[in-house]
Amino acid sequence: MKICVLVKSVPEAGVTKRINPSTGRLERGGETRDNPFDTHAIEAAMQLKEGGELQVDEIVAVTMGPEAAAKALRKAVSLGADRSIHLSDEALAGSDVNGTGYALARVLATESPDLVLLGQQSDDGECYTIGAVVADHLQMPSLTQVIKIDVEGGALRCERQAEYGYDTVSIPLPAVISVGDAINEPRYPSLKAIMGAKKKPLETKSAADAGIEADRVGYDHARAHCAEFAEPPAKAAGQIIEDEDTSETVEKIVAWLDERKLLA
Amino acid sequence: MSGILVYALHYEGAFNKNSLGAVSEGARLASELGTECHAIVVGEGVSDELAASLGAYGASKVYRVEGPEGLAQPVVDAMEAAIAAGGHGYALFGGGLLGFEIGAGLAARLDAGVCMEVTNVRVEGGKLVAERPILQDSQISSVHYRSDVGVIIGRLNAFEIKQTGGTATVEDLSVEFKAHSLQAKMLQRGEQRGADVNIEDADILVAGGRGLGNAESFQLLEDLAGALGGAVAATRAVVDAGWYSYSAQIGQTGKTVAPKLYLAAGISGAIQHKVGMQGSENIVAINKDANAPIFEFSDLGVVGKLEQIVPKLTEAVKARKGA
Numbered sequence: 001m002k003i004c005v006l007v008k009s010v011p012e013a014g015v016t017k018r019i020n021p022s023t024g025r026l027e028r029g030g031e032t033r034d035n036p037f038d039t040h041a042i043e044a045a046m047q048l049k050e051g052g053e054l055q056v057d058e059i060v061a062v063t064m065g066p067e068a069a070a071k072a073l074r075k076a077v078s079l080g081a082d083r084s085i086h087l088s089d090e091a092l093a094g095s096d097v098n099g100t101g102y103a104l105a106r107v108l109a110t111e112s113p114d115l116v117l118l119g120q121q122s123d124d125g126e127c128y129t130i131g132a133v134v135a136d137h138l139q140m141p142s143l144t145q146v147i148k149i150d151v152e153g154g155a156l157r158c159e160r161q162a163e164y165g166y167d168t169v170s171i172p173l174p175a176v177i178s179v180g181d182a183i184n185e186p187r188y189p190s191l192k193a194i195m196g197a198k199k200k201p202l203e204t205k206s207a208a209d210a211g212i213e214a215d216r217v218g219y220d221h222a223r224a225h226c227a228e229f230a231e232p233p234a235k236a237a238g239q240i241i242e243d244e245d246t247s248e249t250v251e252k253i254v255a256w257l258d259e260r261k262l263l264a
Numbered sequence: 265m266s267g268i269l270v271y272a273l274h275y276e277g278a279f280n281k282n283s284l285g286a287v288s289e290g291a292r293l294a295s296e297l298g299t300e301c302h303a304i305v306v307g308e309g310v311s312d313e314l315a316a317s318l319g320a321y322g323a324s325k326v327y328r329v330e331g332p333e334g335l336a337q338p339v340v341d342a343m344e345a346a347i348a349a350g351g352h353g354y355a356l357f358g359g360g361l362l363g364f365e366i367g368a369g370l371a372a373r374l375d376a377g378v379c380m381e382v383t384n385v386r387v388e389g390g391k392l393v394a395e396r397p398i399l400q401d402s403q404i405s406s407v408h409y410r411s412d413v414g415v416i417i418g419r420l421n422a423f424e425i426k427q428t429g430g431t432a433t434v435e436d437l438s439v440e441f442k443a444h445s446l447q448a449k450m451l452q453r454g455e456q457r458g459a460d461v462n463i464e465d466a467d468i469l470v471a472g473g474r475g476l477g478n479a480e481s482f483q484l485l486e487d488l489a490g491a492l493g494g495a496v497a498a499t500r501a502v503v504d505a506g507w508y509s510y511s512a513q514i515g516q517t518g519k520t521v522a523p524k525l526y527l528a529a530g531i532s533g534a535i536q537h538k539v540g541m542q543g544s545e546n547i548v549a550i551n552k553d554a555n556a557p558i559f560e561f562s563d564l565g566v567v568g569k570l571e572q573i574v575p576k577l578t579e580a581v582k583a584r585k586g587a
């Protein structure tokens with residue numbers, strides 16, 4: 001069977017993220033890294049393969065994004081993916097959740113995966129929704145925020161925390177699962193794997209290659225159009241204590257609490 | 265008619281508070297738009313009484329659909345059918361988890377725009393505009409819909425519950441579920457992990473996150489909470505890891521609290537945690553990372569290692585109180 005893993009390249013944690021008000025798009029300058037939540041999805045794929053209860057023949061990493069996004073694919077491949085697909089096209093730039101999920105689903109459809117794994121959220125978009133969009137297009141059962149996957153009779157027994165506590169849900173394959181960060185501890189790529197990553201096949205696809213209808217993607221066709229970026233009401237900055245001498249620090253905290261009558 | 269359709273989540277005979285907030289918000293917006301607010305309930309044997317009770321929050325009609333509970337995909341089918349019948353212009357969800365899954369699935373189904381984590385909705389030129397904080401709440405963007413239906417997924421506690429005392433008619437809607445929508449099977453729902461602890465009544469909460477490093481370290485917080493006369497709370501990260509009880513979890517899929525003092529140790533301050541505690545009167549944070557987001561919304565931030573600070577703080581509080 002084949003597992004496809006969705007990975008995304010996002011701005012480096014230290015980079016100040018900002019929307020350019022004239023284009024309404026995230027400024028993508030500066031260093032990027034692979035979305036940390038996606039490494040859990042790759043690790044989950046590797047554990048399913050190594051677990052042996054499912055015969056996993058191939059793990060394919062898929063991303064949609066500009067040229068630089070290929071970096072996330074190299075990381076995925078160094079972590080164990082066998083090959084990767086890069087959907088890249090100027091026409092896709094500025095797509096909203098609806099457009100991105102549709103486009104990714106079109107690419108996935110060409111692969112007919114038995115399982116699609118993705119992260120619980122992208123570090124920059126923070127939409128938590130791509131999985132459910134992709135699943136609806138692919139007409140596959142789906143669950144998000146999954147923190148445990150066991151194989152049981154060829155189906156996946158998944159656990160996740162929802163509104164009222166932990167749910168355990170059985171999902172037959174093919175399926176789309178987004179994983180939470182508590183699901184595993186992602187491994188580090190070996191130096192050999194990093195070196196070898198460049199040799200594994202990487203296929204670049206245009207929107208047309210994937211059969212994507214041009215009027216469903218890109219900034220101009222976003223069904224949810226982001227405009228007017230405002231600053232939230234400023235909150236008075238709190239007091240900050242750097243802990244150098246802990247006895248002194250603690251004294252200051254106690255005084256602060258005392259002043260607010262919290263030690264009564 | 266471009267009415268508003270609100271999904272109302274229920275569990276063990278009661279509606280979710282965030283859903284009630286969403287119905288109230290839907291009713292407010294509908295009246296501003298000069299249209300109606302309808303609600304939809306999907307479940308097994310939902311009583312007339314339960315369904316009709318949404319009238320008190322402003323729904324004029326409640327669609328009742330017989331179907332599996334706790335899973336998103338059957339609800340997507342149900343809402344698609346309701347919108348086909350009622351011609352609604354917007355689908356609205358309160359904060360939580362299922363709203364993300366249902367709203368996103370519905371957006372895909374209807375080729376609709378979707379906006380999540382919405383903190384405010386305004387009417388502009390006869391249309392709804394959703395406001396959403398982005399990039400760790402550093403900016404607020406306004407989202408305009410360019411589709412027949414606009415999907416609005418609220419942030420936890422964003423919509424206020426208001427009883428208007430109206431009544432609703434209950435209409436049974438039979439839905440032909442898609443094959444893939446019925447494939448996932450709920451084996452167990454709402455499992456409570458860990459001891460049942462009461463944090464809602466506490467005036468003082470000492471909350472711990474992944475920075476504690478392990479379950480044993482929660483003893484440090486138990487001691488401090490004991491000295492302060494409060495209770496211990498936790499983040500999802502540590503609850504998922506099995507370090508602390510689910511019943512003590514604060515945030516999006518946990519509890520919402522507003523104590524006099526919220527002291528957070530080893531917590532980064534993710535949005536999903538913040539939404540459950542930002543109403544606290546005084547927020548103190550101890551975190552070794554000076555750039556942790558929690559310092560953006562704490563009143564007193566202490567940059568340092570909790571294992572060094574917390575035990576000494578416990579002693580100091582005891583000494584002060586003993587005096």
Ligand SMILES: Cc1cc2nc3c(=O)[nH]c(=O)nc-3n(C[C@H](O)[C@H](O)[C@H](O)COP(=O)(O)OP(=O)(O)OC[C@H]3O[C@@H](n4cnc5c(N)ncnc54)[C@H](O)[C@@H]3O)c2cc1C
Nearest residue numbers: 473474475499500501515516517518530531532536552570
């Ligand atoms: C749909 C959804 C729902 C969610 N629901 C919830 C929810 O209900 N509640 C919730 O809490 N989260 C929820 N989350 C998860 C949330 O996004 C965060 O992942 C989580 O809150 C992080 O928990 P944390 O702060 O304990 O861990 P981390 O983010 O890992 O932060 C740990 C912090 O500890 C600090 N630290 C480490 N060591 C030390 C030390 N020795 N001394 C001092 N500081 C130290 C680090 O600097 C870091 O800032 C949800 C997420 C999603 C997507």
Ligand SMILES: Nc1ncnc2c1ncn2[C@@H]1O[C@H](COP(=O)(O)O)[C@@H](O)[C@H]1O
Nearest residue numbers: 006064118119121122125127128129130
């Ligand atoms: N452009 C993209 N390319 C590939 N995968 C993506 C892309 N955007 C989002 N994803 C996947 O969807 C997950 C959830 O993202 P989001 O819904 O944006 O928070 C991420 O963790 C990724 O696995």
